[in-house]
Amino acid sequence: xxxxxxxxxxxxxxxxxxxxxxxxxxxxxxxxxxxxxxxxxxxxxxxxxxxxxxxxxxxxxxxxxxxxxxxxxxxxxxxxxxxxxxxxxxxxxxxxxxxxxxxxxxxxxxxxxxxxxxxxxxxxxxxxxxxxxxxxxxxxxxxxxxxxxxxxxxxxxxxxxxxxxxxxxxxxxxxxxxxxxxxxxxxxxxxxxxxxxxxxxxxxxxxxxxxxxxxxxxxxxxxxxxxxxxxxxxxxxxxxxxxxxxxxxxxxxxxxxxxxxxxxxxxxxxxxxxxxxxxxxxxxxxxxxxxxxxxxxxxxxxxxxxxxxxxxxxxxxxxxxxxxxxxxxxxxxxxxxxxxxxxxxxxxxxxxxxxxxxxxxxxxxxxxxxxxxxxxxxxxxxxxxxxxxxxxxxxxxxxxxxxxxxxxxxxxxxxxxxxxxxxxxxxxxxxxxxxxxxxxxxxxxxxxxxxxxx
Amino acid sequence: xxxxxxxxxxxxxxxxxxxxxxxxxxxxxxxxxxxxxxxxxxxxxxxxxxxxxxxxxxxxxxxxxxxxxxxxxxxxxxxxxxxxxxxxxxxxxxxxxxxxxxxxxxxxxxxxxxxxxxxxxxxxxxxxxxxxxxxxxxxxxxxxxxxxxxxxxxxxxxxxxxxxxxxxxxxxxxxxxxxxxxxxxxxxxxxxxxxxxxxxxxxxxxxxxxxxxxxxxxxxxxxxxxxxxxxxxxxxxxxxxxxxxxxxxxxxxxxxxxxxxxxxxxxxxxxxxxxxxxxxxxxxxxxxxxxxxxxxxxxxxxxxxxxxxxxxxxxxxxxxxxxxxxxxxxxxxxxxxxxxxxxxxxxxxxxxxxxxxxxxxxxxxxxxxxxxxxxxxxxxxxxxxxxxxxxxxxxxxxxxxxxxxxxxxxxxxxxxxxxxxxxxxxxxxxxxxxxxxxxxxxxxxxxxxxxxxx
Numbered sequence: 001x002x003x004x005x006x007x008x009x010x011x012x013x014x015x016x017x018x019x020x021x022x023x024x025x026x027x028x029x030x031x032x033x034x035x036x037x038x039x040x041x042x043x044x045x046x047x048x049x050x051x052x053x054x055x056x057x058x059x060x061x062x063x064x065x066x067x068x069x070x071x072x073x074x075x076x077x078x079x080x081x082x083x084x085x086x087x088x089x090x091x092x093x094x095x096x097x098x099x100x101x102x103x104x105x106x107x108x109x110x111x112x113x114x115x116x117x118x119x120x121x122x123x124x125x126x127x128x129x130x131x132x133x134x135x136x137x138x139x140x141x142x143x144x145x146x147x148x149x150x151x152x153x154x155x156x157x158x159x160x161x162x163x164x165x166x167x168x169x170x171x172x173x174x175x176x177x178x179x180x181x182x183x184x185x186x187x188x189x190x191x192x193x194x195x196x197x198x199x200x201x202x203x204x205x206x207x208x209x210x211x212x213x214x215x216x217x218x219x220x221x222x223x224x225x226x227x228x229x230x231x232x233x234x235x236x237x238x239x240x241x242x243x244x245x246x247x248x249x250x251x252x253x254x255x256x257x258x259x260x261x262x263x264x265x266x267x268x269x270x271x272x273x274x275x276x277x278x279x280x281x282x283x284x285x286x287x288x289x290x291x292x293x294x295x296x297x298x299x300x301x302x303x304x305x306x307x308x309x310x311x312x313x314x315x316x317x318x319x320x321x322x323x324x325x326x327x328x329x330x331x332x333x334x335x336x337x338x339x340x341x342x343x344x345x346x347x348x349x350x351x352x353x354x355x356x357x358x359x360x361x362x363x364x365x366x367x368x369x370x371x372x373x374x375x376x377x378x379x380x381x382x383x384x385x386x387x388x389x390x391x392x393x394x395x396x397x398x399x400x401x402x403x404x405x406x407x408x409x410x411x412x413x414x415x416x417x418x419x420x421x422x423x424x425x426x427x428x429x430x431x432x433x434x435x436x437x438x439x440x441x442x443x444x445x446x447x448x449x450x451x452x453x454x
Numbered sequence: 455x456x457x458x459x460x461x462x463x464x465x466x467x468x469x470x471x472x473x474x475x476x477x478x479x480x481x482x483x484x485x486x487x488x489x490x491x492x493x494x495x496x497x498x499x500x501x502x503x504x505x506x507x508x509x510x511x512x513x514x515x516x517x518x519x520x521x522x523x524x525x526x527x528x529x530x531x532x533x534x535x536x537x538x539x540x541x542x543x544x545x546x547x548x549x550x551x552x553x554x555x556x557x558x559x560x561x562x563x564x565x566x567x568x569x570x571x572x573x574x575x576x577x578x579x580x581x582x583x584x585x586x587x588x589x590x591x592x593x594x595x596x597x598x599x600x601x602x603x604x605x606x607x608x609x610x611x612x613x614x615x616x617x618x619x620x621x622x623x624x625x626x627x628x629x630x631x632x633x634x635x636x637x638x639x640x641x642x643x644x645x646x647x648x649x650x651x652x653x654x655x656x657x658x659x660x661x662x663x664x665x666x667x668x669x670x671x672x673x674x675x676x677x678x679x680x681x682x683x684x685x686x687x688x689x690x691x692x693x694x695x696x697x698x699x700x701x702x703x704x705x706x707x708x709x710x711x712x713x714x715x716x717x718x719x720x721x722x723x724x725x726x727x728x729x730x731x732x733x734x735x736x737x738x739x740x741x742x743x744x745x746x747x748x749x750x751x752x753x754x755x756x757x758x759x760x761x762x763x764x765x766x767x768x769x770x771x772x773x774x775x776x777x778x779x780x781x782x783x784x785x786x787x788x789x790x791x792x793x794x795x796x797x798x799x800x801x802x803x804x805x806x807x808x809x810x811x812x813x814x815x816x817x818x819x820x821x822x823x824x825x826x827x828x829x830x831x832x833x834x835x836x837x838x839x840x841x842x843x844x845x846x847x848x849x850x851x852x853x854x855x856x857x858x859x860x861x862x863x864x865x866x867x868x869x870x871x872x873x874x875x876x877x878x879x880x881x882x883x884x885x886x887x888x889x890x891x892x893x894x895x896x897x898x899x900x901x902x903x904x905x906x907x908x
Contacts, residue, residue, distance in 0.1 A: 006552035006775040009503050009536055014549070016556055017494035017563065024495055036832050038809040038839025040471035040857070041478055045582050046500060046538075046568065047520075049463050063525050066501075068538065070572025071517050082463055084500075084522065095468070098460035102470055104856040106843060109471065114500065118524025128499050138843065145821065145842040269825035321460040355492040367599065371723035378490050385492025388599040389560060389592070402558040403494070 011119060011127030013336050018353070018404055023339055025351040026161055027112060030132045030333060033157045034110035037149065039134050042109045044091040046116070047082040052094055054083065055320040064117045066127075084116035088133045088332070089317075096137055097321030105139040106146070114336075126336050135330030137317055142327045144259040147293040147313055148266030150331045151277045154297060154309055157333070162349045163342055165300040166308075169280035172260045172293050173312075175243060176230070176284060178253020182246075183222045190216060195284040198230060202282060202303075206231065229281065236264050236279045259292055291315045295331060305341050309333045353404040356447055357384040360396045362412045369411060373421075377409075380440045381449070401426055407443065465573060465581030467790050472807070472858055477793055479805040480615055481566060484586045484787060487611045488564035491603065493588050496563045498545040500570070501536040506548055508537065509774040518571045520581075538570035542587045542786070543771075550591055551775030559593040560600070568790075580790050589784030591771055596781045598713040601747040601767055602720030604785045605731045608751060608763055611787070616803045617796055619754040620762075623734035626714045626747050627766075629697060630684070630738060632707020636700075637676045644670060649738040652684060656736060656757075660685065683735065690718050690733045713746055745769045749785060759795045763787045807858040810901055811838040814850045816866045823865060827875075831863075834894045835903070855880055861897065 008014050015023055035041075047068050054065065067080035085091050088111050096107060112132045119125045134153065136146045151168045158166045176198065180191050197212045206227055213223050229246075232239045243257055260279070267277055285294040292313035299305055311331035318326050342348050357377055359370050370386055377384040385405065387396050393410070400408045410422040421439055424431050425446065434442050462468050469477055489495075501522050508519065521534035539545050542565050550561060566586045573579045588607065590600045605622045612620045630652065634645050651666045660681055667677050683700075686693045697711055714733070721731055739748040746767035753759055765785035772780050796802050811831055813824050824840055831838040839859065841850050847864070854862045864876040875893055878885045879900065888896050 003776060004506055004509055004774055006506060006548040006772075007503065008499055008548075008552070009501060012499035012501075014498055015496070016553060017496055020495045020497060023497075035808050035837050038812070038837055038859075040808060041474045042469070042471055043474060043477075044468055045462055045466035046570070047463060047466075047582070049461065052458055052460060055458055065525050066522050066536075067525070067528055068520050068522055071519050071521070072572065074521055074534070080528070082520075094460040094462075098462070099470060104853050108839065116500070118526065128501070141843070143843045145825075145840075149840070149842070265822070266825060269822035271826070271829050318460075320458055322457060354489050354494060358492070368719070368723040371599075371720060372725070375725050383489050383492055385562065386599075386603070388603070389595070389597045399558050405492075 009127065010121040011125060013126060013129070013340060019343070019348070021354050022348050022351045023335070025349070026335060026339065027130070027132070029160045030157055030335070031110070031112060033153055033160065034132075034134050036156070037134075037153050039108045039110040042092075042095060042111050043113060044085070044088075044095055044111070046114070047084050048091060048094065050081050050083045052321075053085065053090055055090070064119055066116045066118050086117050087115050088113060088131050089135075089330070092133070092135060092137075093318035093326075094321055096326060097318040097324070100322060100324060105137065106142060107137040108134070109137075110134045124337065124340070126340075129334060129336035132333040132335055133330060135317075135328050137326050137328040140325050140327075142329065144262045144292070145266050147259070147329050148263045148270060148272075150311065150329060151267060151295065152270040152272050154295075154331060154333075155272055155276045158297070158309075163299060163338070164302070164347065166297055167275070167300055168277045168295055168297045168309075169283045170263075170277060170293060170295045171279065171281050171283040172256045172263075173284065173290055174252050174256025174292055175260065176281065178250040178256055179226065179229075179246065179248060180218075181250045181252060182248030183218060183226070185217060192288055194218065198282055198284045201231065232281060235274065236267075236277075239279045239281070240264060256292070263293060285310070285312060289314055293329060302341070302345065305338075308338045352447075352449070353406060354383055355385050355403060355405045356382050357407045357409060357443065358396070358400045358403075358405045359384065359386050359409045359411070360393060361387045361390060362393065362410060364390060366411060366413070366416060369416065373409065373411065377440065377443075380444075382440075382443060382447075397424065397426075400424075406447065409439070463581065464575040465579060467580060467583070467794060473797070473802070475808050476802050476805045477789075479803070480789060480793065481584070481586070483614045484611055484789070485564070485566060487607055487614065488566075488586075488588050490610070491607050493562045493564040496546075496549060496565050497567060498539070498542075498549055498565070500568070501538050502545060502548065504535050504537045506775075507539065507544060509544070518573055520570045520572050540571050541569050542567060542585050543589075543784070546587070546589060546591075547772035547780075548775055550780060551772040551778070554776060554778060559591065560596060561591040562588070563591075564588045578791065578794070580794075583788060583790035586787040586789055587784060589771075589782050591780050591782040594779050594781075596783065598716045598746070599720050601713070601783050602717045602724060602726075604765065604783060605721060605749065606724040606726050608749075608785060608787075609726055609730045612751070612763075617753060617792070617801065618756070620751055621729070621754055622731045622749055622751045622763075623737045624717075624731060624747060624749045625733065625735050625737040626710045626717075627738065627744055628706050628710025628746055629714065630735065632704040632710055633680065633683075633700065633702055634672075635704045635706060636702030637672060637680070639671060646742055648672065652736055652738045655685065686735060689728065690721075690731075693733045693735070694718060710746070717747065739764070739766060743768055747783060756795070756799065759792075762792045806901075806903070807860060808837055809839050809857060809859045810836050810861060811897065812850070812854045812857075812859045812862045813838065813840045814847060814862055814864050815841045815844060816847065816864060818844060820865060820867070820870060823870065827863065827865065831894065831897075834898075836894075836897060836901075851878065851880075854878075860901065863893070 066084040068082040069080040114128050115131050116128055119127055154168055177191050194216050197209050201209050210223055283294050283296050290312035294312035296307035297309035313329040315327050316325055317328050359374050374384050374386045406427050408424040415421055420433050420435050422433050520538040522536040523534040568582050569585050570582055573581055608622055631645050648670050651663050655663050664677055737748050737750050744766035748766035750761035751763035767783040769781050770779055771782050813828050828838050828840045860881050862878040869875055874887050874889050876887050
């Protein structure tokens with residue numbers, strides 16, 4: 001039979017087991033932190049009905065949608081009526097609108113699932129990738145204090161992930177929009193264009209931004225002080241003080257200022273280290289979707305990776321599906337891309353191997369004893385594998401080594417007679433003999449793990 | 455704006471948060487048990503290249519495939535080149551063949567992901583559902599001892615899931631195939647047809663099966679003793695003894711007998727309770743894919759649910775992709791269907807709420823103290839939510855109740871002055887005052903959890 005070349009579609013990330021363990025560890029850290037802050041889990045189907053998913057007609061997003069149809073529908077030439085989700089926000093909106101009466105508000109959900117985009121295949125662009133989202137959705141209103149909670153969670157997560165120093169850059173879109181209105185730029189389309197230029201600040205530099213802003217109608221006299229404020233390098237309290245000195249009385253600006261002050265105070269009460277959350281007015285985020293606080297997270301040593309965790313405050317989550325007003329604030333970690341970047345930079349966190357002990361097969365006469373020893377170690381909380389294939393010890397040790405299993409337990413007739421076992425500690429390249437009775441205690445000392453639940 | 459009716463596609467299971475926690479708990483139990491037995495994780499993309507996924511031309515499976523294509527490809531009238539996986543076995547075969555050199559054999563992987571089938575929409579049929587698979591893949595050979603390990607894992611899982619008494623029914627296809635060959639039925643197509651009739655035994659009864667077998671060419675003189683053996687009601691050792699008394703010398707039968715004896719012995723060494731694993735020769739499994747041991751798992755009180763966990767031994771996993779011979783043994787738990795059945799029968803396991811403590815917002819002046827208290831409780835390992843919306847206490851208590859949060863912590867100016875907090879225990883409908891310093895210890899006593907890692 002001619003063989004089919006086994007291969008994955010371009011734009012997908014498939015890992016070998018050792019790396020999958022690291023990925024899984026990162027997912028676990030994220031999930032545990034979301035839960036620790038009292039967020040509840042939901043999952044939604046990978047595909048949605050096309051008319052439900054694609055509420056906005058046209059646009060970039062729709063070009064990247066993957067449509068789904070069964071063999072039968074395809075053969076009959078039907079139009080597809082299903083499509084894969086391209087983010088977790090639209091499914092969240094649909095979920096909240098659909099289950100509105102059964103949910104308690106503020107609704108605090110986390111959702112860790114894969115999303116799909118029909119991207120052009122290129123390096124660093126994924127067609128399937130994990131998003132790890134949290135959102136708090138209010139009914140009619142949502143206090144600005146919730147905006148401070150999200151950075152506290154992100155700090156916890158990235159400190160535990162050990163992926164290097166990081167900074168959450170945040171701002172409030174109302175500030176710049178209010179200032180622009182005060183300068184006489186009241187057209188929202190023009191405001192949006194200016195914010196998009198501000199967003200490019202670090203990439204293209206102050207001079208180009210200045211030229212663009214003047215072209216967009218900002219008077220020369222205000223452009224310089226505006227850009228000086230935007231590029232403020234001071235700490236939160238200094239930037240806040242300078243913002244307070246602005247003369248504009250635009251209500252949007254004043255509201256943004258109040259929200260920002262509230263948030264800064266809450267960040268302190270939540271113990272968010274000062275250097276981890278930086279007020280950065282250049283963070284404008286192009287999306288008009290966001291209406292208040294916005295966040296981006298950068299790994300300090302790798303600003304070229306772009307934001308690894310972004311989000312913000314929005315006025316109304318689900319206006320396509322319900323007349324209820326559902327303001328919210330949310331954040332998303334794009335784990336697949338982050339993992340890919342960490343791996344390329346040889347910066348993946350160290351994670352213990354999931355399998356901890358291999359019980360070798362030395363003497364077929366003792367196969368019952370090997371199985372019983374496995375039961376005993378598992379009962380004591382060790383992830384334990386029995387090697388059940390008759391094979392030379394050397395082959396079994398190579399297997400353990402290739403699999404990353406740290407300990408190999410050897411039990412031959414001599415040890416059996418003495419009531420002992422031999423343990424090979426592959427990392428330490430050491431071997432020791434221990435009484436069977438003391439084995440578990442010894443392994444616990446060598447491989448401590450917080451929770452061995454038996 | 456006219457609203458779009460928010461709804462999920464038929465054939466998908468979407469849960470409210472409280473049920474999602476139960477589902478997640480079940481996934482966690484399965485994953486932890488797979489890991490405890492030394493299986494390693496992999497994940498594969500939801501879609502595969504069409505020519506890789508659909509190696510077998512035609513057939514039932516292909517009619518149920520969901521094809522995937524991007525907006526652009528659809529507009530240009532291209533044939534789809536991607537399809538959603540319909541199980542985890544084909545992706546496993548592709549994975550092992552693709553990464554063969556990098557994997558250590560025996561390769562023991564678990565994989566817990568959703569699969570997709572373009573089924574006709576009907577009750578109990580899912581178009582998207584979770585499969586929780588484990589397989590052990592050998593290179594060239596795989597010892598029969600591995601066949602005994604899988605039931606040991608399944609026993610651990612279903613005991614921990616607390617979904618009621620259950621029995622793993624197992625057999626070895628070589629036994630019946632060998633007996634049939636001994637009776638002169640050597641045509642493999644005819645053997646397969648007979649096994650399919652045997653599989654229906656419990657559904658259609660002995661008489662109908664007898665008639666079918668005779669129609670299929672089994673002589674009347676052997677049909678009765680054959681069916682008597684097949685329907686043997688004895689324990690493993692009795693059935694084994696009766697099998698040993700069979701006169702056939704067919705090598706396939708003798709090999710099946712040796713594998714079975716080996717497996718029964720290993721089940722004992724693994725401490726699998728006798729009543730949990732029953733040798734049942736009626737388990738033939740229609741699929742020719744299986745070549746030796748086969749398993750089905752029934753919830754004792756609900757045989758009408760069918761098998762909740764099935765699998766078996768196969769000779770060659772990936773012959774479409776590689777010339778390496780890769781025998782294996784595996785099992786799959788269909789969790790979505792099981793969950794749906796348990797829910798319909800009001801049999802879902804009790805699982806603690808993920809959010810444990812709600813800190814109410816009583817006095818806006820104390821909002822910093824509420825946030826700091828949240829930090830403290832999270833640090834002590836409690837999943838803790840701060841209610842940050844100004845709202846009447848009654849509304850906040852209703853929120854906790856609707857969300858299933860067991861404890862609400864109240865801190866007003868009086869308590870603050872005294873250095874105490876009030877705790878409402880919603881389940882016990884009780885309230886108590888405790889010093890701030892003793893709060894954590896008190897909550898730990900009321901809500902013990904094995905691992906609070908801070």
